[in-house]
Amino acid sequence: MPAELVVDAHPLDPLLRADRLPHIWCPGCGLGPIMACYAQAILDSGIPRDNHVIVAGIGCTGRIPGYLNIDSFHTTHGRAIPFATGLKIGNPELEVTIISGDGDLFAIGGNHILHAARRNIDLNVICVNNFNYGMTGGQGGPTTPTGARTSTTPYGCFETPINMPWLAYALGAVLVARWSALHVRQLKNAISRAMEKQGFTFIEVLAPCPIGFGRPNDLGEGLDEMHLYQEECIVDHDVDLRQANIDLRQKQPIVLGNFVDIERPPFTTLPEQFRS
Amino acid sequence: MTSPTAQRVLTGTHFMVGDHAVAEGAMAAGVMFFAGYPITPSTETAERLARRMPEVGAHFIQMEDELASMCAILGASWAGVRSMTATSGPGFSLMMENIGLGMITETPCVVVNVQRGGPSTGLPTLTAQADIMQAKWGSHGDYEPIAYAPSSPQECFDFTIKAFNSADRYRVPTFVLGDEIVGHMSERVVIPDASQIPYVGRKRPVPGEQRLLYEADESLIPAMPFASDGYRVHVTGLTHDERGYPATLPEPHDRLVRRICDKIRIHADEIIEVEEWQLQDADIAVVSFGSTARTARHAVAAARQDGIKAGLLRLITLWPFAEKHIRALDKRAKAFVVAEVNLGQVVTQVERFTAKPVLRANHAGGRMMSPEPIMDAIREASHAS
Numbered sequence: 001m002p003a004e005l006v007v008d009a010h011p012l013d014p015l016l017r018a019d020r021l022p023h024i025w026c027p028g029c030g031l032g033p034i035m036a037c038y039a040q041a042i043l044d045s046g047i048p049r050d051n052h053v054i055v056a057g058i059g060c061t062g063r064i065p066g067y068l069n070i071d072s073f074h075t076t077h078g079r080a081i082p083f084a085t086g087l088k089i090g091n092p093e094l095e096v097t098i099i100s101g102d103g104d105l106f107a108i109g110g111n112h113i114l115h116a117a118r119r120n121i122d123l124n125v126i127c128v129n130n131f132n133y134g135m136t137g138g139q140g141g142p143t144t145p146t147g148a149r150t151s152t153t154p155y156g157c158f159e160t161p162i163n164m165p166w167l168a169y170a171l172g173a174v175l176v177a178r179w180s181a182l183h184v185r186q187l188k189n190a191i192s193r194a195m196e197k198q199g200f201t202f203i204e205v206l207a208p209c210p211i212g213f214g215r216p217n218d219l220g221e222g223l224d225e226m227h228l229y230q231e232e233c234i235v236d237h238d239v240d241l242r243q244a245n246i247d248l249r250q251k252q253p254i255v256l257g258n259f260v261d262i263e264r265p266p267f268t269t270l271p272e273q274f275r276s
Numbered sequence: 277m278t279s280p281t282a283q284r285v286l287t288g289t290h291f292m293v294g295d296h297a298v299a300e301g302a303m304a305a306g307v308m309f310f311a312g313y314p315i316t317p318s319t320e321t322a323e324r325l326a327r328r329m330p331e332v333g334a335h336f337i338q339m340e341d342e343l344a345s346m347c348a349i350l351g352a353s354w355a356g357v358r359s360m361t362a363t364s365g366p367g368f369s370l371m372m373e374n375i376g377l378g379m380i381t382e383t384p385c386v387v388v389n390v391q392r393g394g395p396s397t398g399l400p401t402l403t404a405q406a407d408i409m410q411a412k413w414g415s416h417g418d419y420e421p422i423a424y425a426p427s428s429p430q431e432c433f434d435f436t437i438k439a440f441n442s443a444d445r446y447r448v449p450t451f452v453l454g455d456e457i458v459g460h461m462s463e464r465v466v467i468p469d470a471s472q473i474p475y476v477g478r479k480r481p482v483p484g485e486q487r488l489l490y491e492a493d494e495s496l497i498p499a500m501p502f503a504s505d506g507y508r509v510h511v512t513g514l515t516h517d518e519r520g521y522p523a524t525l526p527e528p529h530d531r532l533v534r535r536i537c538d539k540i541r542i543h544a545d546e547i548i549e550v551e552e553w554q555l556q557d558a559d560i561a562v563v564s565f566g567s568t569a570r571t572a573r574h575a576v577a578a579a580r581q582d583g584i585k586a587g588l589l590r591l592i593t594l595w596p597f598a599e600k601h602i603r604a605l606d607k608r609a610k611a612f613v614v615a616e617v618n619l620g621q622v623v624t625q626v627e628r629f630t631a632k633p634v635l636r637a638n639h640a641g642g643r644m645m646s647p648e649p650i651m652d653a654i655r656e657a658s659h660a661s
Contacts, residue, residue: 017510020521050506055351066510066522071503073354074512074522075347076377082311082344086351086359087503089335090309094355094503115340271330 015039015049017069024063026134028214028222030181030207034128035064037184038099041191042070047095054097055084057104059135060209061128064099078109081116084123092268095195097124103133103141106162110142117171117200122266124194124201127164130209138212145248149216166241168202169260175201176260178244180229181208183256190258199266206254217248229254284332285470292465294458295320297429298362298388299328300465301436304473307386308334308357311348313341313367316400317456318390321362342367346374349385354511356502358440360386364456365394365407369414375449376415377513379536382490382498384443384478386436388452390459393641403456404641405566406618411451412595418533420540422547423451423595425565429463435592441476442547446540447497453594455617457567457644481507489520490532496539540596549592550601554580558587560657561609563602563626564616565591568645572615575650584658586613597625606630610661613653617641633660 016039025031042052052070056062058077065072075083080098088096098105105113105127116123132150133139140153143161150157168176175194179187187205194201208214208225219225232248237257244255265273285304292300298321302310310329312322322338329336335352339345342363349359363371368389378385391407393399407414411423422442424435435452443450481487481499489509492498501507510520515532517523523532540547554576555561564572569590579586589605591598602625605612612630614623615637627634637653639645 017521050504050508053503066512069508071505071508072510073351074510074514075350076373076513079343079347079374079377082339082347083351085337085339085344086309086311086348086353087355088351089337089348090352090355090357090359091503111340112344115344271335275330 012039026211028210033181033184037188040188045195051095053094055080057100059101059104061101081112085121099126102129102143106142117173119267120199120264126203128205128207130207132213134209134212147249163245164204165244169241173202174199177258178204178256180206182226286467287469290465293462294429294432296324297432297465298436299324301433305437305440306358309352309359310336311339311345312361315364315367317459318362318364342370346371350378350383353383353385354503362388364390364392372414378449379419381511382447385449386439391455402642404617405455408621420537421595423453425453425594427569429465444478445476455566488518491518496535544596548598550598551590553588555587558585559610560586560654561605562613563589568615571645571647574647579654586654599629602629611657615650
């Protein structure tokens with residue numbers, strides 16, 4: 001009989017609202033490890049916990065703020081970034097992180113990410129990309145790979161998905177990275193780096209969605225989808241981001257890495273600079 | 277050396293356009309964050325604040341659209357500062373989504389709508405008063421807003437300050453429903469000394485008191501913590517319980533929505549403001565507001581000269597509606613005339629609270645109402661009653 005490991009507490013317990021568990025996510029969902037990476041980055045940040053604020057929009061990912069024991073805001077669909085913009089400018093001491101889904105940030109909220117990045121608002125944006133709208137039951141979205149089946153692309157998606165890192169780079173994000181829910185160490189480090197940086201940072205995280213996306217595309221269980229990402233992913237920090245698009249048909253590798261880390265003056269420092 | 281304008285309250289007598297008076301009212305009220313998007317006929321408010329706010333260390337940001345503007349002022353409010361936006365009909369339509377978020381999360385902020393002709397792009401440069409029902413019902417679900425209707429640049433200044441105070445006092449997004457005529461009219465604006473600017477702040481949590489985030493006392497208004505206060509609040513647009521946690525079930529939903537409506541309803545008497553003119557002995561009660569109240573006053577005076585006992589009830593607050601004032605007039609007056617630049621919005625409210633004849637003096641927008649149609653309606657009401 002295997003020895004039973006009994007622990008009273010997990011190091012991340014203080015970061016969780018235990019009275020809200022169990023969470024609503026499906027077995028095999030990637031959101032748990034992503035939330036844990038963010039929580040660990042908070043602990044490691046050296047920034048007082050009360051100064052950390054999380055903002056999300058709507059969807060499965062939008063539920064992360066509800067499980068974290070920090071000031072947390074669950075806003076309207078697509079509007080996490082402008083809400084966070086008001087929070088950050090209203091109180092520049094806040095360390096504001098947005099965790100939301102691909103549909104929330106790039107479809108209904110697409111306009112806001114363009115302008116927050118362009119303005120270099122000091123926000124950390126973590127986009128969980130599960131290739132579909134999970135909360136509403138597996139519809140296609142702006143990142144659904146060409147050819148993939150969802151409930152609204154029953155013949156296969158014939159649109160071209162957004163290449164998020166390339167877009168974020170083009171808009172001047174000071175940090176751009178892509179990892180998967182499997183790459184917890186690299187993801188946590190990227191989030192920590194984002195918290196250190198002044199300005200608009202962007203991290204895409206690929207996450208399995210066995211119910212919404214895995215099932216209609218015969219990807220198996222959540223673990224199988226993780227394996228797929230493990231096999232298909234290569235790490236190339238220096239990739240030409242034009243080549244960072246994701247196409248599941250071609251057996252083309254999915255490129256992960258810390259692609260961009262540059263300096264640009266953040267929004268809040270600019271008004272004084274221009275008035276003096 | 278500090279520039280002479282580098283101060284919050286421009287005490288003195290000015291000749292000022294209404295949209296600028298809104299901006300100066302906001303400055304005097306202590307606005308720290310403005311987010312907006314250019315739109316006729318409200319743009320002058322944003323332009324003035326873009327220049328004025330940095331002078332006092334406050335933040336102006338031009339957002340990418342009105343969805344973002346409305347959302348950003350909610351975020352800033354939770355950061356602990358007074359925040360506002362200014363817009364007109366098409367922008368007000370886009371703001372409805374996050375006005376709803378402000379209502380359910382009880383987030384104080386001020387939204388100024390300088391009304392123009394609609395629907396849609398309508399009359400970008402010309403007046404209307406046709407967003408009255410949109411202000412009440414435009415976002416989905418039940419809620420009770422507060423809305424002020426200025427009739428002059430002076431009131432643009434005064435009512436913007438009132439709006440900030442009501443927003444904070446009742447924890448509710450609060451509207452200033454101006455119109456293009458008032459927004460673009462230049463008149464004398466007297467700005468008092470800074471010590472004379474009324475200020476009502478937000479109710480804040482008392483340290484050590486074990487109240488839940490949305491647990492209210494008999495006022496039904498919960499205290500409001502700010503981000504980084506250490507309360508570790510969860511704020512959600514989902515129906516939530518007193519802890520702020522999602523509670524998407526019929527009972528907590530009824531409890532929450534009933535409370536956010538009742539917190540305004542039980543305070544209606546202290547929120548509602550009207551001006552009564554020549555109503556004491558009036559047979560015909562004219563009801564009007566905003567720029568139209570100015571011509572309604574002329575019509576009432578002219579009717580008096582013709583021997584018709586008319587009077588004016590000017591609505592300063594459009595929401596909550598001055599139901600008691602209409603009921604009181606119902607006992608005295610023989611008929612009502614409602615003068616408004618829309619095809620019948622406030623009139624439907626008046627009709628709810630009187631059994632007397634209610635006549636309409638209105639047009640769809642594009643110009644200030646002249647006294648003649650109101651006088652015609654007064655005469656008709658006088659003959660009929």
